[in-house]
Amino acid sequence: MKQDNGEQVIKTAANNTDNKSVGVSAIVYNVGILIMKIINNFLTQESKKAEIEAEIVLTETNARRRSLGNIRFIGELFKLKMLTEPIMHECVFKLLNSKDEESLECLCKLLRTIGKELDSEKAKVNIICIFVHLTYLESYRAGNFIQGLA
Numbered sequence: 001m002k003q004d005n006g007e008q009v010i011k012t013a014a015n016n017t018d019n020k021s022v023g024v025s026a027i028v029y030n031v032g033i034l035i036m037k038i039i040n041n042f043l044t045q046e047s048k049k050a051e052i053e054a055e056i057v058l059t060e061t062n063a064r065r066r067s068l069g070n071i072r073f074i075g076e077l078f079k080l081k082m083l084t085e086p087i088m089h090e091c092v093f094k095l096l097n098s099k100d101e102e103s104l105e106c107l108c109k110l111l112r113t114i115g116k117e118l119d120s121e122k123a124k125v126n127i128i129c130i131f132v133h134l135t136y137l138e139s140y141r142a143g144n145f146i147q148g149l150a
Helices: 005-015 019-079 085-097 101-118 121-140 143-149
Strands: none
Touching: 019 085, 019 101, 085 101, 085 121, 101 121
């Protein structure tokens, strides 16, 4: 097994002591090796931790992108009359009642996609409820997503 520079320095220092302190030099050598292994282990763990964190961010970004794509797809299906207005209102209210920002972002994307088609005379009460709720959320939570809807 190849020794790294730290181990070589420790071994050289241990070998340069006289025969009377052979026990001490062996202890110094073993402690030095142990310290080097601990440092290498720590550095390896830190790099693995950084890799895992980067992978988590990438996975979250991909999931967010996929969710927004699915929402856009649902909106386009509604525009093509393949989904009904009550189904879309149910989707909107489920997203509106979710507590996380990703759902709110999906809601805004959906409303940008289908808002004009969803705004009908028979759905006026639902639309008013949606925008009252959005106004509340804008003032207390995530106004940057909602402001683009006005």
